[in-house]
Amino acid sequence: MGSGRRRQRVLAVLAQAAKDGSDISVAAIARRAGVDRTFLYRHRDLLAQVHAQAAEPPTAPGGCGPAVSRASLQADLLAADARTARLAAQVRRLEQRLSEVLGEQVWHESRIGGPGDAEQLKARITTLEQQVVDLELKLQDQGDELNAARATNRELMAQLNRHPDRSPS
Numbered sequence: 001m002g003s004g005r006r007r008q009r010v011l012a013v014l015a016q017a018a019k020d021g022s023d024i025s026v027a028a029i030a031r032r033a034g035v036d037r038t039f040l041y042r043h044r045d046l047l048a049q050v051h052a053q054a055a056e057p058p059t060a061p062g063g064c065g066p067a068v069s070r071a072s073l074q075a076d077l078l079a080a081d082a083r084t085a086r087l088a089a090q091v092r093r094l095e096q097r098l099s100e101v102l103g104e105q106v107w108h109e110s111r112i113g114g115p116g117d118a119e120q121l122k123a124r125i126t127t128l129e130q131q132v133v134d135l136e137l138k139l140q141d142q143g144d145e146l147n148a149a150r151a152t153n154r155e156l157m158a159q160l161n162r163h164p165d166r167s168p169s
Contacts, residue, residue: 006033006034006035006039007043007046009033009034009035010029010030010033010035010039010040010046011046011049012033013029013032013033014029014046014049014050014053016032017029017032017053018053018056024050024053024054025050025054026040026041026047026050029050
């Protein structure tokens, strides 16, 4: 069997695959043409044609226009993922708002307090947080003063130990 006849079979199978929208890959074309894949790899022009046709969007069966391609499906998937993320964010915002509205309704119906009380409590929390910060700064200053007093005490004790007969001046 000559190389020319195998080339013709490959070209015919390639044309038929493009026409009917079937799978276009080196393995699929070689199998349908009855040749080994190495035949396609040895004939770079045929291999280039297979790769070129595999990259083009296939036509739908019956030749009525382009069918769905892998790239278009991936683009659709990315768009769907983006829409899903937007919808999930919107659901989180709506759930947060629903929680706030239900909380206000419960406060109003139970008469145990309301949003006004919450604002007063938030203001009180802010005041208390500021007092905590102020007290922490005072504590740090007193700690620094205590460390300085200890250092001075150590120096005085060292002087007394060096000269036990003299008192510090």
